[in-house]
Amino acid sequence: MPAGEFALQHEVQALYSNHHGWLHAWLRKKLGCTHNAADLAHDTFVRVLSKTEPVAAAEPRAYLATIAHGLVVDFHRRRALERAYLDTLAALPEPQLPSLEVRAIVLEALVAIDTMLDGMKPPVRQAFILSQLDGLTYAEIASRLGVTVRTVNNYMLKALEHCYLLAP
Template identity: 35%
Template sequence: MSGADILHRKHVDGLFRAHYHWLCTRLRQSLNDAAGAEDIACETFVQLLQAPGLTAIREPRALLTTIAQRLLYQRWRRGDLERQYLQQLQQAEPIHAESPEALAQLSQTLTRVDRSLQRLPGKVRSTFLLSRIDGLTYPQIAAVLGISLRSVSDYMTRSQALCDRHSANQSLNRPLQNKRSA
């Protein structure tokens, strides 16, 4: 660990000690959920730790509020998507009953996809989800995440490469079907 990294960690530690409780209180007012507020506050400081070249911050509470609001937006959007998905599942007519094996395989596939996405750095994962799940354009993603269009494009390339690798692995693992039984 370099001297700059140590100074960076000490700086973020000082910010944490000075502003963590304030940020939790502020988030509790928005969420009405103490545990959720603490989760978002912690994630806010994790993102600060991961920010390269963080220099002296003139308005730390403004920065913390901005990061926390982005995380809140992501949390609310994810909750909206989950509710929409569950609502669609409840309204959907099953075409045919899936076998327990097929359901287990689907569950395993979703778990692998989720693990793959979790391995991506936060902004890469957020960029992918905002594009593919939320349907945002690159300029909209850049505005939400506070990054450049070039970064959005690079992050999408990285996440697409992950999807391509996952898809290739899935096609290799898929059993061959007997044409007569199909």
């Protein structure tokens, strides 16, 4: 194991030992559930481990709370999306309900799409949605957004580049 990798592992181990209990309690207070708090505390340290630069933060709790806060936001967004999907399913007649496997696949796809769209700037996202979901032409999008067709073209290039970079 290279020295830099060993030092990083040691820093993370110390960060975990000294602050995991505090982070779990902080998340439990935010989420109201010890199990979800444990999952997000774990995910926080997975994010820390995935970083390639040293983690020696001057304020380790603020550092961990910043990472964990982003995970809490993602958690709530995912839950809201899941509730909306389940509400839509509840409105369907019984024979049209998809299987549990299909529901899981659709929900996973919805979360992935939401994550992808969330990473776009609002006008880029709006142009992309108008194009891909509403089927509007670039000229129609430009008219609706009050921009030029060239700007819409630039928005779409940014959106497609964003999607390409997120593709597996």
